Amino acid sequence: MPENTAAPHRTTLADATTTTVPRRWRRLAVLAPTVLTDNSETSVLSTLFASIRQTLGLSLGSLGVLQATSRIVGVICGPLWVGLAGRLGRKRVLVASGIWMALATAACAAAQNYVQLLLLFALASVGAAAGQPVIHDIIADLFDENSRGRAVGWLYGGVTLAGSLITPLIARIAGAPGGWRTGFLILAALMLGAALLALFRYEEPGSGAGDGLLSKAVPPAPRLDRGTVAALFRSRTFTLMVVQRLMSGHLLAGTFAVVFLVDTYGFTTATAALVAVPSGIGYFLGTVVGGILNDRVHRAHPWHGRVTLLQLAQFLYAGAAFAGTQIHWGSIGVFAALFGLMAFFQGLNPGINRPLVMAVTLPELRGPAFAVLISVAEAAAYAVFALGAGALGDVIGLQAVFLWVLTILMIFNGVFCGLLHLTYPSDVRAVRTDIARRNTALTAP
Template sequence: MTTPVTKTTAPAQKEVIVPRRWRRLALIGGSLFADNNETSVISTLAPVIFAALALPLSALGVLVAVGKTVAVVFGPIWAYVARRTNRKLTFVLTSAAAGLATIATGFAQDYATLLLGYGITAVFVAASLPLVSEITSDLFGEASRGRASGYTWGAVSLIGSIAGPLLGQLANIEGGWRWGFFIWGSIMIVLAVMIFLLFEDPGVGASEPASTVMTAEQRASHEKITWPKVRQMFQIPTFVLMLIQRLVSGHLLIASFGTIFLVNTYGFTTAVAAVVLLPFGIGYMVGTFGGGIVTDLLHRAFPNWGRILVLQVAQLGFGIVAIVATQFDWGGIEVFAAFWAVLGFLQGLNPGVNRPIVAAVIPPELRGAAFALMLSVFEAAAYAIFNLLAGFLGEAYGLTVVMLWLPGILMLVNGVFVTILYKTYPRDVARFEATMLARTQENAAQR
């Protein structure tokens, strides 16, 4: 950004309350649940799917990696298409198409058709994360974004925590894994129809005071995405550091490899191992709900470092608990379930803090592109690489070693890396607020 940094933060502007913002968030959050949790059909039922199709352990890593690699390409594309056309229509069509592709995946007869169906599904699923993140920032202002993101992912986790163990019971039915895909695909289609009928797009920057005083021409000018504007994002140190931070996040392996890890390493059946998904989901919900509230409170009390502290505690805590939880045979599934609940809580702190951090330093018109880069490119690329490594290293050295290094030690490194944000974040927020104040004054002068 070109606006010079002042020693003091620009005066805070009153938050704009977008009408029916919670109802709108619930609608798009529902779609995010269906799209995002399609992966759980593979991860939860991997043992029976792989037995039915005679697949090796490395196949799970390849499947998840393919899905995330596709997201790297199509996440930014869908964000661009949505901005150039219509966000709501893009959301509806991609969710419906993902549902149809998920249903088709349930008819897979071998590895090639399973991989093809999963890859096609991923093309359309890639739209949900950047669009939901951008629209959430448009619905909620700076003071309540942490809570909004936390509630969204908490609700997603609550439903997923119930759905996960239920999916696990399909392992007891001949060909039950196919019904997992059929059910998930149907849910996606139903929610796509609900969004089409009930959702109203608030518009880009609807929660920003600067946007409310713009004329239609001024708003259209700011909403145009150009390459100079995109390059501008990479001149914001906090945003660049958040991208790197996502690259060294190995915690998502607990979701994709957790069930098969417990089956292969400690001898649980698929149905029993899937039980840990319930406490994990409940822990995640508590982390997102409570974490979003605590993050907003800390941010208001300590705006320069409150959010950074939450992010750092989440990363360091996850690494420590992951090592303790996975490196020892704790006997019954109940003890593992307790550890998974703590892991879910610590992972659940992330959505309520990393999205608001990015939104606090990125102009409204660039947030869609920023979230596409962070979630659909950098996070997805890291997830793809880690899952490939987990699959092949798991076959060579065992999943216990994989869990030690990726969700464990790497997350400790991640937590230490976050320390750099204590220096960059306050300066970048000051730049952002000064820029938005300048826009407000400029727009008012032109009216």
């Protein structure tokens, strides 16, 4: 299918906030199944694990190793996929990685022991590493500065809501003998469907289109090498955001939620899995509200609004996590409501932090930026948290682990985000000035 080359509509060359890329919401919707299946890889594993460990005789620490392996693979492969996207095109990379992931996930269903499962899951993670950094780069090209929060919010909210409906279904299937194998096959079929949808329906936007940057003013996609990484870290805001993501303890909550409720408070796996529904709804509402708030606050307070919202999200999550994990409420209904509240506050983050990073990086550097932020920083943090929680959970219990990671660390995270008030305004001005300079130089007589 030929790529769409329609030019975005602009009122001025320098003002990216008024840019509208044709059919941007339809193009984004086509990518939603890819995000859904990428995100479902680890969440479905967590849901199936109670059944898997009975079949294969695994410990709680094994889940941490599996999840950490997935993230470590992402640290290596995410930047490689972004590099390939710069050379071969983002559409080809999304299709190829989706097919790879589907085949490897289907193979997981045939695993006969822990080593086989670990190796096959690692192979599936190679494909899963491509989606997020590439799609975030696309979002920045589809949407302007005043609508990126809503775009990220609706995308992640819709995907999470769909995932929350799939998870209980797979949990029930996992309750049957060998049900976890069927769960992997269902997920593989969804992954293949997402790849085919991207192949036949996705239309690629031009690089920098969301900023009103003329296509001829965009340099070729840089190689993801030390020079490119060094250019990214010259932005103080980007550097602080990478450190902030390394301290994002809430990445751990979804992985161990079901096992935590089973081991700490004695619920059955099927009962504990019920928290997935309110968690999915909470995250959906959080991402949508976060995206809308981000855009509105940004328009009213363009230099400090996003940073203040980001801080608030961390503090509110810490409070909800303490109530949801440190008190024995006795009723799964209460736990479900509190886990839904935790998910809501966690969901505020994507609609705030993704547009924040887009605002301080040049269009040609956004793919590498999200490779570093998501595939490296977030993945490394997730790997450390998963390994640590799995190992420490066997020794001191998941409740103590959750206290330190979901409450205490997240309070510190919110305080740390305050440093962004000192760097964000100047970094945004630098990017906008560079974009305006490029367009002016190109159109000057």
